[in-house]
Amino acid sequence: MSKNPIKDRKREHLDLAGLPTMQMSVSNGLDAFRFEPCALPELNYEEVDTRCTLLGKSLQQPLIIASMSGGTRAAKRLNETLATAAEQTGVALGLGSMRIAVEQPEQSATFQMRSLAPTVPILANIGGAQLVQTQGIEDALRCIDIAQADGIFIHLNPLQEVLQTQGDTQWRGVLNAIESLITRSPVPVIVKEVGHGIGPTTTQKLFDIGVRYIDVAGTGGTSWAAIETERSRTNSQTQTGQVFHNFGINLYDSLRLIQRNATLSEEITLIASGGIRSGLDTAKAIRMGASFASAAAPMLAAAKQGEKALIELLRQWQQQLQICCFVTGSASLHELRHAPIID
Ligand SMILES: Cc1cc2nc3c(=O)[nH]c(=O)nc-3n(C[C@H](O)[C@H](O)[C@H](O)COP(=O)(O)O)c2cc1C
Incomplete structure (x- = not known):
């Protein structure tokens, strides 16, 4: 028996998540539509503005490096990058x-990155299953404090947990716990999945208790069912895990169905993740009503090559978003949200 199972798990997750076989074999759904090209943008490329604000801080593009790292020496280095x-x-x-x-x-x-990232939003993270444990709310508040965070992600990952050996299967009371956290947290609470998606029914429940930020983390990218299947110990666990490889709702369906409800669409800030793989995906997510996109696996792959490679990737994505705005005649993200599409 390992002396430190959480550390071992973290290490294995970081190693496995980079493998192509840990990606889903279904798409994020964004191929359901294309932008209508605008051959007359009546706009200069340099004028396109992709800047926006998240939690009171300015961003050069609407992008969040998704929750991934911390808790081991290697994970600290990754967080620093x-x-x-x-x-x-x-x-x-x-x-x-x-x-x-x-x-x-x-x-x-290993989570204290404020000195390296003084001006951008930093988002703490803890699991919904941890919130219901004794001291769960205090622990979440402590995480915000440790990270000097601008917001906190609560991840809801029941599928991952139930497929994981000794995962957390006690999920009664999580909704109430999130509600309590909202009343006590000094910063906004953002609820996310980890790649199997949050649909309209769960979003409505979260909205009713006061959640105003949802990261849909849908299917189309990293499969946590696949990662836990790879870590499984018995044939039966492996076979069951394989059944759920692509399980869930993709980010396109999630964004679309959540916004069918007019109240939700006006009052909830949506973050699109799960298979975001380029600045064009970011643009499509914005067009579908998300305010921000977020990605994990491509950031991990670039960060493994080093800081320079990751900076280059992030600049490329910003450029791809800017190009998409230009060729759809959109001077800003606001205009991109209304760009004509072909579906
Ligand atoms: C190596 C790795 C570690 C992750 N760890 C966490 C975590 O600790 N908490 C969390 O909420 N999500 C975690 N995720 C999930 C991501 O935040 C994201 O929701 C998911 O990977 C889908 O995005 P992608 O398709 O761009 O990878 C992790 C993802 C990766 C790749």
Whole structure:
């Protein structure tokens, strides 16, 4: 039996998540439509403005590096790379699950990135399943404090947990716990999945208790069913995990169905993730009503090559978004939201 199962799990997740076989074999759904090209943009490329604001801080493009890292020495180095690149390119930084920082306070430093990313939003992270445990709300508040965060992600990952050996299967009371956290948190609470998606029914429940930020984290990208299947110990676990490889709602359907409800569409800030793989995907997500896009696997792959590679990737995505705005005749993200499409 390992002395430190959380650390082992983190290490295995970071190693496995980079493998192509851990990606889903279904699309994020954004191929359901194309932009109608505008051959007469009546606009100069240099004038296109992709800047926006998240939680009171300016971004150069509407992008969040998704929650991934922290809790081990290698994960600290990865967070440092992500934080430095986020600051240099003006994108927001999500931290990985901080459960380990509250259970093993000596790991807190692996999440403390404020000095490297002083001007961009930093988002703490803890699991919904941790919130219902004794001290769960205090632990979440502690995570915000440790990270000097501008917001906190609560990840809802029941599929991943139930497929994981010794995963958390006690999910009664999570909704109430999120409601309590909202009343006590000094910063906004953002609810996310991890790649199997949040649909309109769950969004309505979250909205009713006061959640105003949802990261849909839909199918089309990293499959946590695949990652946990790879880590499984028995044939039966493997076979069951394979059944759920592509399970869930894709980000396109999620954004579309959530916004069918007019109240939700006006009052909820949507973040699109799960298979976002380029600046054109960001543009399509914005066109579908998201305010921000977010990605994990491509950021991890670039960060493994080093800070320079990640900065280059983030600049490329910004350029691709800017090009898409230009060739759809959109001078800003606001105009892009109304660009004509072909479906
Ligand atoms: C290596 C790795 C570690 C992750 N760890 C976390 C985590 O600790 N907390 C969380 O909410 N999501 C975590 N995620 C999920 C991502 O934040 C994201 O929701 C998911 O990977 C879908 O995005 P993608 O298709 O761009 O990878 C992790 C993803 C990766 C690739």
